[in-house]
Structures are given as structure tokens and as C-alpha cells.
Amino acid sequence: MREMDLTVRPLTAGQWPALEDLFGRAGASNGCWCMYWRIGPRYRDRPREDNKRDLERLTRSGPAPGLLAFDGDTAVGWCELAPASRPGLAGAQPVLPASG
Secondary structure: OOOOOEEEEEOOHHHHHHHHHHHOOOOOOOOOOOOHHHHHHHHHHOOHHHHHHHHHHHHHHOOOOEEEEEEOOEEEEEEEOOOOOOHHHOOOOOOOOOOO
16 A cells, blocks of 8 residues: 655635546535535435535635645545534534644
């Protein structure tokens, strides 16, 4: 197995094509485009194209809505970012830093 050389970058408009490649035609988790954490379960009631459009708008308006992990030029991972005070995060579990 080869070792990955990971680089993590904020999602910007310039990185958008890499996110599209990573999420694929289905939009990651069944068309969510990571909008669940912003609008809750009603993301399922919307066409996946609306979820994609809204995440792209967030990307273009800043701040970065997430981080992309790259192995070379290929996006291999994604992490959603949003202020904890966002209404869509009301039911989310906080992630605490590891101790030790």
C-alpha cells in the first residue's frame, strides 16, 4: 500500500471542481451536498441540484464551508465547517478535542 501525502485546503471557488469530483454525480450522501448540517433533514425534500447550488453559493460567498484533503491533486476527503451557533447545527453533537 502506498503512503498518502495529504494536504488540507479550505474549499474555495477554485477548489470547487475537486469537490464535485469527490462527491460524484450523486452529490455524496444521496444528494445531500452536506446541506443536512445547514438545513436539517429537509435537504431530502429538495432536488439534489438545489443542495449543490446552495453549497456552491456558500463556497463563493465565504468563509469556506469546509476543508478538502488532497492526495497530490486528487481530493480524497471532506470536512464540513460551520459556526456552532448556526441553526442547522442545533441537533449536532459537539466534537471535543482529544486529550493526552
